Amino acid sequence: MIEEFIFTNLPALMVAVPLLAAFVCPLVAQISPAMRKMWVMGSMAITSLLGLLLVMRVYTMGTFVYVFGASTPGLSIPLDSGGIPIRIVFTVDAMSAFMDLIIAIVGFCVILYSLSSDERRTSPQYYYTLFLLLIAAVIGMVSTGDLFNFFVFIEISSLASAGLVAYSVEKGRAVEAGLKYFMVSALGGIFLLFVIGILYGQYDALNIAMIAQRMQFTMLDKIALVLLVAALAAKCGAVPMHFWTPDAYSLAPSSVTAMLVVASQASLYGLFRFTFTMYHLSLNYVTIGWTIIVLGVLSMVIGVTMAIPQKDVKRLMAYHAISQTGYMLLGVGVGLAVLGNETAINSFGTIAMEGGIFHIINHALYKGLLFLTAGAIIYRIGTRDLNRMGGLGHSMKYTMIFFIIGSLAIAGIPPFNGFASKLLIYESVYLFNPFLAIIAMVVSILTLASFVKVFHSIFMGPPLPEFASVREVPLPMLLGMGILATLVILFGVFPQTVVNLIVAPAVHALIDQSGYISAILGGA
């Protein structure tokens, strides 16, 4: 009975549980701080569990369509609607499930970590309300099959993230970063709303599948596409719209930064979803594919070159996050550029996309881990300036090990997960254009160089007298980092299994537009 209830309502529960938890959090916090911690952790654990169940359900039984407010969950087209899916529909296909998996894993680790790291904050009840709202919004963004609903969730995520970035005021610098992030997000939101207006005016539908079926690729659709790519590329922090990223990532609390990485990737998901599923072959895929490739290469090169001179450890990592986003854009962009070319897509296009998509989950894991280790160091020594750190390897051994795992993974060294996805990207992109593959490798080497420097200045050297009292961080923080580090290694040791199990179906779901449409509109 309860099992059946959960299984029929999985996509809705994924959003409803964190939302409900967020709203109850201030009330529970009135009782005692311990109750608040249990409430936040418990609700996040349930959300993650539901996420894993949903992922298993989607990978075994195919696309899960859930219609809000209908008389039965699967009734996407009401009988008297004239064949238009008028209600809000959640369409969880393999690609959405893949993103849900990332959120379930990273969200759980981050909340676990934040129980210790954020206990010194003022009004923690509102902090966790915003945090759970952000998680609910990101889940909604990747699950929804409705264009306007996507806009609503992206706005919720922008508002919640801006609040969280500004949470530790830091003499006004964090507030400035939050404001900057909010301005970029608001601008992106307006672009998106304009796109929705253009598409709704032409096709009388808001459902992505319906618009995809009716897509004509008129002049207006081209304008809509430009606005869409600009808005979502800005939200995911691709160069040249990246200027909010270093500020927001470095000044937000570390647990929030790890979640912001996932939120940016949800925007990346939106970019891929709209170009592949909504426009598909109707767009000029070579031009748009190359646009995304150029964005990716710019992000890779500029991100890493800006990262090298940084002295603030989190700012440095933020620039690396931009650089790694470039890899995902490059991989999937190559897939898009050869979308209509049957032989090319079969020989290397899908592999490039697999690399790009695989890199999304790998990046969420190791970048989340790196931001959490940076947070652990800042939590103990209170400074983020690399020049003032040193000798911490003597006192924070576990944090050091996690940092090594994370930095080797980001630099693409085997046997860590970054190597697996980067190798897929190098191999396939080389067949597409050798020059791009060489840039990708050079960027990877620069990343390694940069992290060697960071590792040396944080952990190496004799123990410094001012850090004599520094101890290892509390257990919940270590556990949060430990889960991510374990997954980084597991994904690196068994890459083929992971690619076959979760990445390849996600790539297939992106390419297979007719499958997405028929899941909603039924065999059309």
Added chain:
Amino acid sequence: MMRMSKIVRTCADLMYPFVVIFGWYVIMHGHLTPGGGFQGGAVVATGAALVIVAYSYQEITSMLKKAVLMVQESTGLLLFIGAGLGGMVLGFPFFFNWLANSGSLFGMSVPYGPNPGELNTAGFLPLMNIAVGIEVWGGLTLVILYLLSGLEKGEA
């Protein structure tokens, strides 16, 4: 912060009930006329803002407790999501309108043809409007109070 003159305070006292009643009218008729929970809640919060402007900060905080407003905010949100979950508990999808045409609260069927608008229709939509109204009323008042407390510290 100084309190305003007696004229302003008396006017605010006189205006307050009307502003609040108009706000609740907008909330309650959300499913029939333009406006709804958010707009009506904002109007009610304007009433609170009027009183806050007219009286001093100390007098206001003895009348409006931040803790109460916070609970009010959460109650509104819980009522909203509870109305959504209600459909799920009854075996329908999330946000199913389980009160529409049920004959009970707000459960009247909408009469066919031109009519002045029946308040007792639309199922759980009025409930949602009331929930959002309560939430926005509490939330906006809280925002104004917090802004005011910042001012208080700066000028004291």
